[in-house]
Amino acid sequence: MATFGIRSNETFVLATTDRAVLDSKIFEGLQDDSTLHLLKQKHQALAAPTEENINFTPHYDTLIQSGTYEYWASRGQNPLPYSLAELIDNALSATARNQGVRKIEIRMMFDDTLGKPAVIVLDNGCGMTSKQLKNWAVYRLSKFTRDIGSYGSEDEGYVRPDPVHRSLNSDISFFGVGGKQAVFHIGDSVRMISKPYGSPDVHEMVISKQDFENKVKNKEDVYSGIIRNRKPGDFSHVKTNDERFLHNLILEESGKERFTAVVITGVFPDHIAFLKQDIEVWTRQLAEVYHYYIHGVNGKEMSDSSADSDCHPEIKIMISLRDKSPVVMDLREVENDIQTLYIKLAVDTFEFKATTAQDGGTVDGLIRYHPFLYDRETYPEDPNAVQGPDDEDDGDNEPGVLHQERKKRPIFDCFWNGRLIPYTTVSEFDWCAQSKGAKELAECYSRISGVLFTDDRFPVSTNKLTFMELELKLKHRDTFFTRILKGQKQRGNIQKDFTQWLKNCHEKWDKQVKFLNFKKTITRTEL
Amino acid sequence: MATFGIRSNETFVLATTDRAVLDSKIFEGLQDDSTLHLLKQKHQALAAPTEENINFTPHYDTLIQSGTYEYWASRGQNPLPYSLAELIDNALSATARNQGVRKIEIRMMFDDTLGKPAVIVLDNGCGMTSKQLKNWAVYRLSKFTRDIGSYGSEDEGYVRPDPVHRSLNSDISFFGVGGKQAVFHIGDSVRMISKPYGSPDVHEMVISKQDFENKVKNKEDVYSGIIRNRKPGDFSHVKTNDERFLHNLILEESGKERFTAVVITGVFPDHIAFLKQDIEVWTRQLAEVYHYYIHGVNGKEMSDSSADSDCHPEIKIMISLRDKSPVVMDLREVENDIQTLYIKLAVDTFEFKATTAQDGGTVDGLIRYHPFLYDRETYPEDPNAVQGPDDEDDGDNEPGVLHQERKKRPIFDCFWNGRLIPYTTVSEFDWCAQSKGAKELAECYSRISGVLFTDDRFPVSTNKLTFMELELKLKHRDTFFTRILKGQKQRGNIQKDFTQWLKNCHEKWDKQVKFLNFKKTITRTEL
């Protein structure tokens, strides 16, 4: 507070910078450090500009609402599995350097004898130090922006992993938002429990909507919090009955060198209903997203026969639902995700690489052939397609049919650092488009499916639902496609190579019943 | 600092909660208020749990990066116009209660004699008090979460506007993120200048990436800032040559009762190139997004003949580009946005209302008929379709064509509170689907286009690019459709009504050349 000289014959008003004249009510409402104007009259022009100090710390909804309007439905799919996927992403990153099996568990605690509903994601990865745990909570702090640890933490600057085949590099963290988006999309409170290797202590932290609201009410700093450092197995701080399930979870700690548990409570009722009733749907969606992590670089069915799988040690993603009728399953068991179907029903593959001009990004691509056998196409049905009433009458060449038909769905599913980006597909490239091809092969073009594997030089949106501009970049005229045969780049024109491959597939695999030479008409009198 | 009693025969270590033993280097790196463990040895188990105070204020990238991975490309479109749209949204909200014309200007200052490149969005709306200006900067603070102003500001709690026809309610603010997402998607610094009605002062604030970086370097609070309150027309604080264009902008203030100017600098070079070169593309995209705000509730062409337009006073969105070849235009002049084309080429309309069970949300719908005339369809080409090389050969009924064909594009474009949500379309409903219809009308089903108008009970994603689950909700079996005729709800079966309407359209409007009765074959010997 400064002192002003005002002569006794002068009148004046004190006003806020919004020109509200101070009275006792307004005075009470003033915050510390408020700027006030001393004026001769309310509407007087300012003799000189004033500078007012403000603070614009993000609202706590930055965390709480971060996922609410992010995971939207496409093709009639509930997007909840894609928020769970963020937590699996984190667990995959955390277990990337495991020596033994990489184990990720999703436990749905919907048995009310154990407490209120909770979703737990548990991994046996590197865990977090208390500093890393704090950093988990910092919105938008990512591996790129994290400051180098001031005391020898593992966190010392980001090193991009070496390129690996099909970019299955387990490096699926990017923006510093995924965990928070996911957790508060699923429920309204999260307890993070983690123990890094070598530490005798477990670190634990709770962030909840309720806490934020209380802090606002008490005019405390909303982003202050507490990490509890404690012995493994010590659940003396868990006092409410609602979280009884924590006792067992914490008791399990004693046997573990390192782990992270993400415990979500306040799970929204709609989500609980979906997780219970549609377990087949969402486990299939997850099996699709992580198909190549779970089954290895060549996918299910192929994993035995191939030696070059990058996925050693093994990745095990377990789902358990504790409810009246408990379920325990390994995502590996899912048989009907679209990638498994494509692989199972393919008779031949065509591999290629795409190189874009500007980004130095590479894309590994794969096209599979699904032959016509005797009386029917073997192209798999899309298990994700909404089975609307329209789909019954689904003649291929009916004029004026307005919905996209099964065989007209895009060729390519797209993977980013090895995991599916579910809402981006690439319909085709020039060189594999039917409209560019030979007339006699026309039908064969609808017998191909494909996969594109990119690394993170092709950015995705923060919710990992879409690529930013993959199709634009790939269809740029400077993008260069090369066929890969037995691991070797082939010189030559990809369109010619592809057409030749397609022709071979047709001749070798399609078994059409043909009526070759007309002999004569027989009248079968016996009928 | 507390005092501990340690006997002289005891040895001990002081360690961080991450169990780093304190030495002089680590000691220097400690932050105020750090929690330390006093232990007999580094790896000793904790005798009792400790509680460590942490702070997890969001990283400043919460603002700076908020738009970077949000506006993705779809159908080959550059999404930049959709970030500009966020600023137009704000200006539409701000001018909603204007008495006279509602004027919104987008000025691209790309003339380097005026300073560095800048994008300015200017409106003659309600302006912001200094408190509201501060609130602008608070990420995720929305009209729903804003605390009620402690001294009589206009900000006192949110009141949902009354329902209006087709939800053109100008209430297009929702999440408290749009402005920040947009501004930092376009450039790396923003200067907000605003004057609310009745205030003698202009309020001004700058937020920039550079500022944030400096504050981190100086260990200051990143979210502290300054608002400058000054006389209108006073540009004495603008000292750098880079921002010369501000002189004129600030000089204009004197004639204005109220306004807001959003001045973006550090505009990314890619954006500048696109804004300059593709001005026809992005003005068309914007004209599409705001078609019904600009032209009134019935759209272009219809606006004269109709009396019930809700868009009084008039909304004027002006675009100017100052460059070697300057451009000034009114978005109203755009002739080739898809809505204008649909309206121009329609001969008849079918109106309906959809009522969903749970949300109490309503949807106004409209279907238009584009007849066959003599030798061709009049259904407009989609100006947004990427003109890939494939599109030349585009036969309607070729089997196995994998890309979506023009006539197979979804029927409905979808508007939210009157503005287009560009990446969500609804393909069809059961009752207007060809597969459900009479065979003899089959072709007519591909001659319809449509529009859906929803209010904000149907949530959209924070970037306003997609609806969250509009299609899911509308296709729910409890959704109820009613035909609207001359403003009145019609009882009866909508499918029957629609089919009848379609049949009438066909009979009345389609002019097909038909060869009716075969007479005889003529050989034209003169050829």
Ligand SMILES: Nc1ncnc2c1ncn2[C@@H]1O[C@H](COP(=O)(O)OP(=O)(O)OP(=O)(O)O)[C@@H](O)[C@H]1O
């Ligand atoms: N299960 C885990 N084990 C160990 N560390 C984890 C785990 N989950 C999260 N973390 C740490 O917390 C950080 C924040 O996670 P979060 O998912 O919020 O963002 P991110 O993974 O960095 O980026 P993205 O937005 O792409 O998910 C991670 O970068 C990682 O360092």
Ligand SMILES: Nc1ncnc2c1ncn2[C@@H]1O[C@H](COP(=O)(O)OP(=O)(O)OP(=O)(O)O)[C@@H](O)[C@H]1O
């Ligand atoms: N041109 C303007 N004139 C007056 N007030 C404005 C203007 N632009 C923004 N504001 C104020 O600033 C607030 C924040 O704007 P911002 O666009 O960031 O979020 P929002 O509009 O509230 O929500 P959304 O995320 O849907 O855009 C607005 O709610 C409004 O009160």
Ligand SMILES: [Mg+2]
């Ligand atoms: Mg993550």
Ligand SMILES: [Mg+2]
């Ligand atoms: Mg806004």
